[in-house]
Amino acid sequence: MKTRILGKSGLEVSELGLGCMGLSFGYGPATDKNAAVKLLHAAFEAGVTFFDTAEAYGPYMNEELLGEALQPFRKEVVIATKFGFKEGKAD
Numbered sequence: 001m002k003t004r005i006l007g008k009s010g011l012e013v014s015e016l017g018l019g020c021m022g023l024s025f026g027y028g029p030a031t032d033k034n035a036a037v038k039l040l041h042a043a044f045e046a047g048v049t050f051f052d053t054a055e056a057y058g059p060y061m062n063e064e065l066l067g068e069a070l071q072p073f074r075k076e077v078v079i080a081t082k083f084g085f086k087e088g089k090a091d
Contacts, residue, residue: 001047006078013078017050018043020066025057033065040069044077054082 002015023039024030031039040051051070053062063081070077 001049003049006050011078013050014048016048017052017080018048019052020062021052021054021057023057023065024062030058030061036065037069040066044070044073049077050080051077052080056082 003012004015005011006013018040020040021027022031023036043051051066053066055063057063066079070079
């Protein structure tokens, strides 16, 4: 897998990343935890080192899933997350 530097951060990441929203939110029922862990491990084994999540995906469940599944590889991956999403009308 080719890599690149993420912006000005100096972090080296795979050119392909894995957006993880669909594992716990947004596209129907959540993926079975064991299946999700297998998918995340397979992505890493295929060379993916950049994973995207957010506190709103679950809520919190997606970040926890990634933390647990990627723990064995934590020093080799970059996990991007977001925060501050609130449902409802903007003031």
